[in-house]
Structure formats: structure tokens, C-alpha cells
Amino acid sequence: MVWDGDDLHVAAPQLHFLAGKPLERLKDGASVAFLTQLTLTTDSFNSILRRTPERFVFSYDLWEEKFSVTKLGPGQRTVAHLTAAAAEAWCLDNVAISASSLPPDRPFWLRFELRAADPKDEAAVIGEPGINLTRLIEMFSRRPRDQQPQWTAEAGPLRLDDLKRILGRAARIS
Numbered sequence: 001m002v003w004d005g006d007d008l009h010v011a012a013p014q015l016h017f018l019a020g021k022p023l024e025r026l027k028d029g030a031s032v033a034f035l036t037q038l039t040l041t042t043d044s045f046n047s048i049l050r051r052t053p054e055r056f057v058f059s060y061d062l063w064e065e066k067f068s069v070t071k072l073g074p075g076q077r078t079v080a081h082l083t084a085a086a087a088e089a090w091c092l093d094n095v096a097i098s099a100s101s102l103p104p105d106r107p108f109w110l111r112f113e114l115r116a117a118d119p120k121d122e123a124a125v126i127g128e129p130g131i132n133l134t135r136l137i138e139m140f141s142r143r144p145r146d147q148q149p150q151w152t153a154e155a156g157p158l159r160l161d162d163l164k165r166i167l168g169r170a171a172r173i174s
Contacts, residue, residue, distance in 0.1 A: 001110065001155065003163045007096035010038065010112050012153065015092070018058070018067070018084045020149055022116045026060035026067070033057050033117035038097040041109045044156065049108070052097040055117075058087060102160060109156030116149045 002009040022032045033055060040050040057070045061080075067087035068080040071094050079090050095112070102108060 001158065001163060003099060003160065006098065006100060008038075008040070008099050008110065010036075010092045010095045012092055012112070013089075015114070015151060015153075016085070016088060017114060017116070017149065017151060018088055022058075022149060023084075025119075026058060027062070029060075029062065031057050031059045034091065035113075035115045035117055036091075036095045037111075037113040038095055039111040039113075040097050040099075040102075041111075041156075042102075042106060044109055045111060045154070049102075050097055052095070054095055056091050056094075058091075099160060104160040107157035107159055109154065110158065112151075112153045114151045 002011050017034065018026070022034075025032050034057075036054045036056070038052045038054075039045070039048055041047060042049050055072045057072060059068045060066075061068065064081065066081045067084060068078060069082065069087050069090055070076065070078040071091075077094070079087075082090065097110070
């Protein structure tokens, strides 16, 4: 985890999700949407304090052999000309959940979920004006379909007092 004093950010340098079917689809010229969800609880995942779903759309430039990533929703941003590792890192750097009002000495747990959107759901994920949060949370509530890659990581109990406070998101704590 990375804590910048306001938000907790995902730090998963060993996670490589641009592989398998999603990578094949990208190299065939299709865009691929990835959905993320970060959940914060104070009781070992029994009741949710906060949940932050995000969505990212990846594309691949066949000539340059580089990736582009767009974070959809408020504050939409796009980066381009990235290697696979840099595209994955940029995506994860842009997944965060607020740590405001969380007492520094209170234990908390985090669950990070990442899922390649099913091609059948991509119109709802990518479409304008976009998917609402309820629909995105609903997608994470159901089991992934066959061939739908997903990754989940849980951490806790953690305490803000035990995390080194970082100014800015450039530095990482693992």
C-alpha cells in the first residue's frame, strides 16, 4: 500500500494482468476494459466502510507496439506510448481509496479486485456517459464468467500509524 496522507493506493509491482485473452484481444485491435474495486473495512471484511470502483480502457498500437490507457469517469485521463509494464503500473497508481476519518491507530483491512470486463459487458463499461457505480459494484458481486481473468488481494489488519506517510504518489511502500 501507498499512503499519501489522504488516500491509500495499490502497490502491486508483481501483478501483470496484460496477458492471456485480454492481451490477445488487444493485439487483435480491440480495446479491453479492466474494472477495479478497492474495499476498506474495519472488521475483517464483515461490513464495508468504503468501496471505490474504477474502470480503465486499454488499447494497443500495432505499429508502435505500445499501449494506451484511459481512466474513465470523473477526472478522465489518458496516457499513451507505454510498455505493458508501464501501462499496468499507471493503472494501479490510479486506484485509490480515501483514508480520511480513519483513526490512525484503528485496524483496517483492504481488498483489491481487478477483473477484465467480459466482452458482453464492455458496452456498459465503456459506453458514454458511462456506467453508474451501482452497475459496476453489481458486476463485482457476481462470479466472473469463464475465460474472464480476475485478480484479488487482501491485506490486514493494517493501521495508518504503521504506514509511512508519503507526500505524493511517486514513492511506494510494499
